[in-house]
Amino acid sequence: MNGVSMMMCELSQTFFFDAAHTLDRAIETASSKRIHGHTYNAEVFLTGQPDPTTGMVIDLGLVRREVALLREQLDHHLLDEVEGLGPPTLENLCQFIFRKLLPALPALTSVRVWRTSIGDGCRVSR
Ligand SMILES: Nc1nc2c(c(=O)[nH]1)N=C([C@H](O)[C@H](O)COP(=O)(O)OP(=O)(O)OP(=O)(O)O)CN2
Numbered sequence: 001m002n003g004v005s006m007m008m009c010e011l012s013q014t015f016f017f018d019a020a021h022t023l024d025r026a027i028e029t030a031s032s033k034r035i036h037g038h039t040y041n042a043e044v045f046l047t048g049q050p051d052p053t054t055g056m057v058i059d060l061g062l063v064r065r066e067v068a069l070l071r072e073q074l075d076h077h078l079l080d081e082v083e084g085l086g087p088p089t090l091e092n093l094c095q096f097i098f099r100k101l102l103p104a105l106p107a108l109t110s111v112r113v114w115r116t117s118i119g120d121g122c123r124v125s126r
């Protein structure tokens with residue numbers, strides 16, 4: 001086997017969801033505590049060696065299917081009420097998405113969530 005066929009590949013897929021939340025914060029307290037909404041962007045990363053027959057680490061269509069199921073739990077929801085999320089921060093959203101997708105997507109290595117409007121983001125990896 002040559003060096004190139006042994007290389008690890010990192011696949012990625014982006015998606016977004018619109019959701020409402022409140023946050024308890026030490027600063028900007030009043031506006032954070034009022035229910036308000038955001039568009040969240042997210043990206044999932046899957047790492048592995050492509051199967052020699054299919055040429056794929058995993059079919060990205062399967063990833064899209066799992067992401068769509070996960071997305072239903074967040075899109076147009078009040079994040080404060082999403083079971084298992086905890087305080088609806090970028091950190092907890094990353095960890096929630098990771099936990100939900102991992103059983104169906106064992107090649108998952110990273111999840112990123114960010115908000116373009118304000119420039120904030122978070123990435124969790126293993
Ligand atoms: N460690 C973290 N710190 C903060 C987080 C976070 O998720 N992790 N989140 C926030 C706020 O949600 C963020 O600053 C946005 O503030 P918010 O008032 O919700 O929205 P804006 O009005 O500023 O942004 P728009 O998207 O334009 O509405 C703070 N710290």
Ligand SMILES: [Zn+2]
Pocket residue numbers: 021023036037038
């Ligand atoms: Zn907010």
